[in-house]
Amino acid sequence: MAKSGTFSNLHDWLISEEFTSARQARLHSIYLAWLSLLANPLAFAGFAVVFLLVVVAALAPVIAFHDPFTQDFAIALQAPSSVHWFGTDEFGRDVFSRLIYGARTTLYITILVTVIVAPIGFVIGATAGYLGGWVDVVLMRITDIFLSFPSLVLALAFSAALGPGIENAVIAIALTVWPPIARLARAETLTFRHADFVIAAELQGAGTGRILLRHIVPLCAPSIIVRLTLNMSSIILTAAGLGFLGLGAQPPMAEWGAMAASGRQYLLDAWWLTTVPGIAILTVSLAFNLLGDGLRDIMDPRNG
Amino acid sequence: MSMIKAHHLAVSYGHGEAALKVVKDVSFEVQKGETFGLVGESGCGKSTILGALAGRNKQWTGTLEIDGEEIGQKRTRSQLAKQQLVFQDPFGSIHPRHTIGRTLLEPLEIHGKDRRQERIEKVLTDVGLPLNFRYRYPHQLSGGQRQRVAIARALILEPKILLLDEPTSALDVSIQAEILNLLKDLREREQLTYILVSHDLAVVAHLCDRVAIMQSGGFVEVATRQQLLENTVEHPYTRILMDGSRGYVSERRKSDSAALPA
Ligand SMILES: Nc1ncnc2c1ncn2[C@@H]1O[C@H](COP(=O)(O)OP(=O)(O)OP(=O)(O)O)[C@@H](O)[C@H]1O
Numbered sequence: 014m015a016k017s018g019t020f021s022n023l024h025d026w027l028i029s030e031e032f033t034s035a036r037q038a039r040l041h042s043i044y045l046a047w048l049s050l051l052a053n054p055l056a057f058a059g060f061a062v063v064f065l066l067v068v069v070a071a072l073a074p075v076i077a078f079h080d081p082f083t084q085d086f087a088i089a090l091q092a093p094s095s096v097h098w099f100g101t102d103e104f105g106r107d108v109f110s111r112l113i114y115g116a117r118t119t120l121y122i123t124i125l126v127t128v129i130v131a132p133i134g135f136v137i138g139a140t141a142g143y144l145g146g147w148v149d150v151v152l153m154r155i156t157d158i159f160l161s162f163p164s165l166v167l168a169l170a171f172s173a174a175l176g177p178g179i180e181n182a183v184i185a186i187a188l189t190v191w192p193p194i195a196r197l198a199r200a201e202t203l204t205f206r207h208a209d210f211v212i213a214a215e216l217q218g219a220g221t222g223r224i225l226l227r228h229i230v231p232l233c234a235p236s237i238i239v240r241l242t243l244n245m246s247s248i249i250l251t252a253a254g255l256g257f258l259g260l261g262a263q264p265p266m267a268e269w270g271a272m273a274a275s276g277r278q279y280l281l282d283a284w285w286l287t288t289v290p291g292i293a294i295l296t297v298s299l300a301f302n303l304l305g306d307g308l309r310d311i312m313d314p315r316n317g
Numbered sequence: 318m319s320m321i322k323a324h325h326l327a328v329s330y331g332h333g334e335a336a337l338k339v340v341k342d343v344s345f346e347v348q349k350g351e352t353f354g355l356v357g358e359s360g361c362g363k364s365t366i367l368g369a370l371a372g373r374n375k376q377w378t379g380t381l382e383i384d385g386e387e388i389g390q391k392r393t394r395s396q397l398a399k400q401q402l403v404f405q406d407p408f409g410s411i412h413p414r415h416t417i418g419r420t421l422l423e424p425l426e427i428h429g430k431d432r433r434q435e436r437i438e439k440v441l442t443d444v445g446l447p448l449n450f451r452y453r454y455p456h457q458l459s460g461g462q463r464q465r466v467a468i469a470r471a472l473i474l475e476p477k478i479l480l481l482d483e484p485t486s487a488l489d490v491s492i493q494a495e496i497l498n499l500l501k502d503l504r505e506r507e508q509l510t511y512i513l514v515s516h517d518l519a520v521v522a523h524l525c526d527r528v529a530i531m532q533s534g535g536f537v538e539v540a541t542r543q544q545l546l547e548n549t550v551e552h553p554y555t556r557i558l559m560d561g562s563r564g565y566v567s568e569r570r571k572s573d574s575a576a577l578p579a
């Protein structure tokens with residue numbers, strides 16, 4: 014009883030708009046976002062899968078009870094069993110353990126690409142939108158050039174030119190992902206460019222950097238975060254595609270796309286080699302899509 | 318001592334062929350502590366004059382002197398802080414994702430001021446808002462409260478001049494009087510100089526010492542409050558404006574009292 018009492022007190026404190034500190038005001042908005050995430054089952058399912066992915070990647074050595082790299086030809090291509098939950102591959106490695114370690118690769122690529130792309134896309138787009146004139150023209154034509162290629166083809170060309178490897182795959186994917194972010198940041202910036210509150214800041218002497226970082230970022234952040242989350246599924250698919258073509262992660266590293274590719278030769282005898290990583294790719298990219306859609310409802314200022 | 322001196326001020330928008338001269342050659346002086354009104358029909362260039370004075374419109378010619386200092390097209394930070402603009406729409410003039418405290422902190426950071434929390438508390442008290450409002454977001458405030466925040470933001474840099482662009486026209490009638498009285502108090506207390514744009518001649522007569530009547534980018538007459546109250550303005554255009562405003566005011570009185578008995 015006492016416990017539920019403290020919880021409802023905490024709830025009341027978080028929900029109240031009679032703020033007594035800046036921290037309470039911040040926690041209030043985080044709590045409200047959490048409540049609306051709970052109220053949206055699909056978004057919450059997406060969130061749960063993504064959360065699970067992070068936990069699995071972080072605890073991979075604990076969860077995977079076989080070594081993902083140890084080869085043992087005596088047990089090659091074994092069907093799923095109680096020992097090897099998802100069977101073994103052509104080198105006798107445990108597919109379940111490789112799947113768990115593959116989550117690390119996937120997350121590593123996704124996070125790295127996002128971290129590279131978000132600031133670059135924002136700075137280019139917001140600068141173009143805010144300054145306008147020839148800066149806008151130059152930056153947007155560069156963006157257009159990148160946008161005019163299909164992203165998988167562009168990533169393929171870059172990673173072929175840079176050479177195989179996971180870091181190069183990250184760079185190649187990042188090069189294809191930033192232009193839409195820049196476009197979005199520019200469009201958002203244009204809608205706020207002449208808002209009275211931006212003019213007010215200018216008339217108080219705020220410089221371009223301050224306006225972009227302090228005034229434009231908080232307004233663009235929701236839609237950019239949504240777009241990045243939705244993008245994560247295509248990052249995962251591109252990374253898997255590159256891995257499949259042998260341009261991403263190199264053996265013996267565990268990567269879902271590469272795993273699916275190598276299982277292709279045994280498709281008829283050992284269905285689990287392609288199916289299991291395929292389902293993992295599908296699930297995670299679907300989860301990022303659901304989460305992104307949910308975040309749009311929660312965070313977009315136009316929805317309240 | 319004159320706080321604002323504008324001499325042959327002309328302001329335009331656009332460049333080259335498309336350039337449009339919106340304010341044509343106006344000259345005026347505003348004394349320290351005085352309130353100077355600008356009235357005239359929509360589109361006659363009132364906001365444009367305020368914009369040129371505030372440093373927002375940079376395409377102007379003529380000479381501008383503020384607080385005894387001649388102003389160029391580019392201004393220093395301290396020149397910008399001399400005058401501050403209060404916008405018409407309190408819903409669009411405050412950053413929706415900043416708390417009120419953050420909105421008030423921003424100018425202090427830009428100008429590297431000390432004792433920041435103290436200044437924020439003082440200015441909130443000055444405009445009559447409770448101190449814990451600094452943790453709120455604008456959407457948690459009423460229109461009148463937001464306009465107080467906008468006034469607080471304008472005051473926090475301790476300017477000499479407030480440029481008020483229809484500061485009450487977006488507000489409910491009952492709130493309008495509150496804000497006008499606040500502005501009156503602040504003017505006395507902080508010895509501010511105002512330029513006030515308004516459509517409402519009653520507001521102008523309440524606050525202004527002198528009023529410039531504008532028509533398509535120029536002044537047709539500068540009247541004193543005395544002249545407005547005694548109805549001894551000279552120019553026929555001013556008469557038209559006054560008659561229009563009077564008709565509207567008495568109409569409104571009538572409909573208000575008609576609505577009252579219920
Ligand atoms: N950014 C701009 N570019 C081009 N023309 C403009 C711009 N802003 C205003 N104008 C024009 O300048 C003229 C004066 O505008 P201004 O905003 O100063 O009018 P105002 O007297 O404040 O009117 P209101 O009472 O409706 O606010 C108008 O004809 C308007 O169309």
Ligand SMILES: [Mg+2]
Pocket residue numbers: 363364365482
């Ligand atoms: Mg105007």
